[in-house]
Amino acid sequence: GRTAVVIPAAGRGVRLGPGAPKALRALNGTPMLIHAVRAMAASRAVSLVVVVAPPDGAPEVKNLLDAHALPERTDYLVVPGGDTRQESVRLGLEALPENIGTVLVHDAARPLVPVDTVDAVIAAVFDGAPAVVPALPLADTVKEVEPREKGEPEPVVATPERARLRAVQTPQGFDRGTLVRAHETVAVSGEGATDDAGMVERLGAPVVVVPGHEEAFKVTRPLDLLLAEAVLARRRA
Numbered sequence: 001g002r003t004a005v006v007i008p009a010a011g012r013g014v015r016l017g018p019g020a021p022k023a024l025r026a027l028n029g030t031p032m033l034i035h036a037v038r039a040m041a042a043s044r045a046v047s048l049v050v051v052v053a054p055p056d057g058a059p060e061v062k063n064l065l066d067a068h069a070l071p072e073r074t075d076y077l078v079v080p081g082g083d084t085r086q087e088s089v090r091l092g093l094e095a096l097p098e099n100i101g102t103v104l105v106h107d108a109a110r111p112l113v114p115v116d117t118v119d120a121v122i123a124a125v126f127d128g129a130p131a132v133v134p135a136l137p138l139a140d141t142v143k144e145v146e147p148r149e150k151g152e153p154e155p156v157v158a159t160p161e162r163a164r165l166r167a168v169q170t171p172q173g174f175d176r177g178t179l180v181r182a183h184e185t186v187a188v189s190g191e192g193a194t195d196d197a198g199m200v201e202r203l204g205a206p207v208v209v210v211p212g213h214e215e216a217f218k219v220t221r222p223l224d225l226l227l228a229e230a231v232l233a234r235r236r237a
């Protein structure tokens with residue numbers, strides 16, 4: 001089968017502060033979503049990009065994609081998203097045509113991921129892994145706490161060994177059937193998940209990690225916008 005990318009781009013971007021939906025904010029003059037779509041279309045293996053737009057923003061996103069050139073080999077579709085990331089990904093999966101066998105899920109909020117990372121994820125799925133996530137070792141030590149009200153000191157419960165931890169990024173890559181089954185199963189159980197691979201883990205299917213990249217960071221808070229624009233400026237220099 002062929003390879004498609006589902007790009008959840010339906011979030012509001014609350015942590016970034018007031019303004020347009022996060023995926024439509026500009027980075028050096030071009031919407032973040034367009035950077036993200038181009039980063040995926042840069043991989044020769046990708047034949048379809050499904051953008052999951054803000055629920056009322058699908059026509060606007062369609063116009064935006066029509067106005068920005070993509071490689072000839074890459075088709076695209078736009079579908080409206082849902083209230084949670086998980087729901088948005090599910091709506092994107094439902095739009096996939098029959099002939100797609102491999103699916104990547106990539107956050108619009110990670111606009112600068114290098115093509116080598118995309119290709120490494122796809123290669124690992126082609127080699128037979130049902131689920132693949134790019135990830136990096138952590139710089140900070142991580143502590144598990146007993147959560148308290150904001151501002152109150154929180155008791156520490158445990159300190160997992162940092163060398164065994166990884167911070168996961170996207171694109172995450174999947175055998176299509178495995179990811180669809182994971183979404184169906186989690187929807188039935190009613191549990192939420194913060195990443196797609198986590199849902200596959202609950203199925204009991206193996207998930208493997210390949211090296212991520214610093215430039216695949218997620219634009220989440222205002223400082224991340226500064227970093228993203230600096231990375232783009234360096235690329236153009």
Ligand code: CTP
Pocket residue numbers: 007008009010011012013014015016022023052081082083084085086088089107108109110218219220
């Ligand atoms: N996303 C989505 N549908 C939602 C929520 C999130 O498609 N209902 C997408 C976002 O557009 C983003 C990705 O999931 O590309 C990762 O989510 P996150 O970084 O949390 O983005 P937002 O939810 O928009 O930001 P915030 O949590 O700060 O509101």
Ligand code: MG
Pocket residue numbers: 011
């Ligand atoms: Mg969010």
